[in-house]
Amino acid sequence: MKKYLWPSLKMTLVMLVLCCLLYSLVVAGIGKLTPGGGDGEKITVNGKVVGYANIGQKFTEDKYFWGRPSAVDYIASGSAGSNKGPSNPDYLKIVQDRIDTFLVHNRGITKEQIPAEMVTASGSGLDPNISPASAYIQIKRVAATRDLDESKVKSLVDQRIEKNPIGPDVINVLKLNVALDQLNQK
Template sequence: MKKYLLPSIKLTALLVLLLGGLYPLFLAGVAKLAPGKGDGIKVTHNGRVVGYENIAQKFSDDKYFQPRPSTVDYNAAGSGGSNKAAGNPDYLKTVQERIDSFMVHNPDVKKSDIPAELVTASASGLDPHLTPAAAYVQVPRVAKLRNIPADKLKQLIDANTKGPLMGLFGLSTVNVLKLNIALDDLK
């Protein structure tokens, strides 16, 4: 037993030092080299911070483009998905409630035209991006409430659309916070 006990204690102490101390310090140092210096990329408007680039914001007013639903109510203190399977009755009920709510707020849109991302939450519950299609489907509502031509809103979406990473990886995306800031800046 002594033959195995001392090496086990030594190995445990070494791993605690490496993985519990040095590795986190190394990652914190690497994060300081990233944009935002490890604290997130702040989005400012008129000289004040209005949010973070990679964390979704809640927009409850219909005159704004809506982000994906959030299972954590857009609280960045803790992220999380529903962890329910696609066939789970509770999950299906939640999705149906989101579809019904979307239809109430967007009566000009057919149910079959609603992108899935507008009625399903992301894995973190904090995804700030939509595909351009999910932004375009909201144009009739925003155009009507703000009295702005739909074509102008589509141009605004196009101007705020980012292509795939290096032109290859992922989808084109629209950051909802930045889109809504640009929307407020329209005169």
């Protein structure tokens, strides 16, 4: 027994140092080399931090583009999906309520035109991005609320599309809304 106990304890200590200490320091060091120094990309307006580009935020006013719904109400410390299956009656009611709300605020479109991502939460509940299709379908509402020409708002959306070489193109909702506020101030 003694023959195996001491080597096991030594191996445990070595692995603790490697996995808990050294690995954490390496990851933190790599994080410091990224934009934002490992704290995420801060979005600032007039020197004030208004949010982070990698964490979704709740926008419900008609003058803003809306992001994906969140199962955790955009609380980053509780990142999670709803964990309800597509046949769960509670989940179906939540999705139907989101569809109804979206249709009320975006007149002139049909249920079939709504991109699925606008009525279903992401796995993390914190998705900061939407597809270009989800932004385009909201242009009419946003332009009308802000008394802007639709072509001007569409041009702004087009400028905010982030090309992704390995996945679908996306638009960061916070960055788009900040640009929209700045456009409205001109």
